[in-house]
Amino acid sequence: MLAYIIGVVLFALGICVSVALHEAGHMFTAKAFGMKVRRYFVGFGPTVFSWRRGETEYGLKWIPLGGFCDIAGMTALDEVTPDEAPRAMWRFKTWKRTVVMSAGSITHFILGFVVLYLMAVTMGLPNLNAGPTVPVLDSTSCARPTLSKEQAEAQANAPCPKEALTPAATAGLRPGDRVLAVGGKPVATWDEMLTAVQATSGKTVFEVQRGTQQLWLVVDVPKVPRWNGENVKEVGMIGASPKMEPPTVQYGPVAAVGATVSFTGTMFAETAQRLVQFPERIPAVVTAIFGGERDKDTPVSVVGASRIGGEAVERGIWVLFFFLLASLNFFIGVFNLLPLLPLDGGHIAVVWYERVRDWIRARRGKAAGGPVDYTRLSGITMVLVLIGGAVTLLTVTADIVNPIRLQ
Known part of the structure; x- marks a missing residue:
């Protein structure tokens, strides 16, 4: 006080x-x-x-x-x-x-x-630009199903087993890659990329910027049941987390x-x-x-x-x-x-x-x-x-x- x-x-x-x-x-x-x-x-x-x-x-x-x-x-x-x-x-x-x-x-x-x-x-x-604003990958995470709010909260901080290969990792996506397009649809923010991924399934071409290289990687996107806050819905997931920008820059x-x-x-x-x-x-x-x-x-x-x-x-x-x-x-x-x-x-x-x-x-x-x-x-x-x-x-x-x- x-x-x-x-x-x-x-x-x-x-x-x-x-x-x-x-x-x-x-x-x-x-x-x-x-x-x-x-x-x-x-x-x-x-x-x-x-x-x-x-x-x-x-x-x-x-x-x-x-x-x-x-x-x-x-x-x-x-x-x-x-x-x-x-x-x-x-x-x-x-x-x-x-x-x-x-x-x-x-x-x-x-x-x-x-x-x-x-x-x-x-x-x-x-x-x-703090937060997950830019579609740059930080690491891969498990593309695991969540059937309830409690399960979603428990998995939020649970690390993915090292031996588990996610669709993103299997396709060759790496931390630091910037996603430019998903299935031919340009994406400028992490939210846009997330929306595009959730709406797709199967083999999908990801246009990626890696340093000075521009790559086209094929990701086999599975449909995974996920809790969206109200109910369970099947969405596309590749198992990737965003690179978080720091809240301040000195x-x-x-x-x-x-x-x-x-x-x-x-x-x-x-x-x-x-x-x-x-x-x-x-x-x-x-x-x-x-x-x-x-x-x-x-x-x-x-x-x-x-x-x-x-x-x-x-x-x-x-x-x-x-x-x-x-x-x-x-x-x-x-x-x-x-x-x-x-x-x-x-x-x-x-x-x-x-x-x-x-x-x-x-x-x-x-x-x-x-x-x-x-x-x-x-x-x-x-x-x-x-x-x-x-x-x-x-x-x-x-x-x-x-x-x-x-x-």
């Missing part, structure tokens, strides 16, 4: 640090361009303590959930003092404002990359760079896919709140992610803990760039709308238009805030009453 609590606290702390660094990304880039940063605080609520260094006030607040960076003149509607006006953010070039507003998300991406790199050189990156300091870049690309693609599927998974969250089974693919809140992180620490699965932390950083970074107010992506969209609009006006011989009136967007912004709040409430509730748990 203590390990679980420590895991939850560590994961929540990791999220808080990530969000605080998000705001630090805004602050450092704004200062680098000469914008005035009034305040940088970690947390919300009453102030615990603060100090002033130069023109910026730094501090910590009681509720350590995020933070904020107050940049003078983020929009033309923000009030600025006469001495702040020349350095108001809205007066700077479009690209500089874009860099400042995207710096938070970029910080999340850097954090996620650093976490993955450190995993790659220490505990290893999760192997996306790299050297140099090789880890390329591996991390590749893994990061995969995570970006999965994050984008999850964002697209996000709305259609909300009904499943509601169902889970009212007692339905919680789908592991439903969205989780910070509460849910922290609980999973706690369970990972409790079971000693630190790879999962840090993988979740990296995943959350990528998700927050991508989500924050969506062109919706009040997200940073919404502000970036407004800035570039002004830039494109003024470019078109200039082509027509007209003067540049004024800054976008954010008050006209307040209605849309409020609706999006309410929707975001409702989704957050739903996911937090589901993570409390019916959380996702590790299997």
Whole structure:
């Protein structure tokens, strides 16, 4: 129990640090361009303590959930003092404002990359091909009949007698062979190969890759009665087991760079896919709140992610803990760039709308238009805030009453 609590606290702390660094990304880039940063605080609520260094006030607040960076003149509607006006953010070039507003998300991406790199050189990156995914033989196993659940369980760990020749071994199949086709039907995964073998019988041609050689071996496939979880059914069997890929892959300091870049690309693609599927998974969250089974693919809140992180620490699965932390950083970074107010992506969209609009006006011989009136967007912004709040409430509730748990 203590390990679980420590895991939850560590994961929540990791999220808080990530969000605080998000705001630090805004602050450092704004200062680098000469914008005035009034305040940088970690947390919300009453102030615990603060100090002033130069023109910026730094501090910590009681509720350590995020933070904020107050940049003078983020929009033309923000009030600025006469001495702040020349350095108001809205007066700077479009690209500089874009860099400042995207710096938070970029910080999340850097954090996620650093976490993955450190995993790659220490505990290893999760192997996306872990398990019997590729039809590569590891060893031969007995093609024995199983007539019940108990017999299937007993035989699962029972070794095949050394003197027993299985159909695979008799035909010349060896450990390390990769099966390309069964009976002329191409197979790309172990499951596809298994399905093809179970559906065939008699002399069947197996196309095999052995090193640089491509072989065609004839296997006499027998029909064997097997327990399938519900009843006994005769299926084709050759007596072979798959080569299991390791759950993680560790790299050297140099090789880890390329591996991390590749893994990061995969995570970006999965994050984008999850964002697209996000709305259609909300009904499943509601169902889970009212007692339905919680789908592991439903969205989780910070509460849910922290609980999973706690369970990972409790079971000693630190790879999962840090993988979740990296995943959350990528998700927050991508989500924050969506062109919706009040997200940073919404502000970036407004800035570039002004830039494109003024470019078109200039082509027509007209003067540049004024800054976008954010008050006209307040209605849309409020609706999006309410929707975001409702989704957050739903996911937090589901993570409390019916959380996702590790299997």
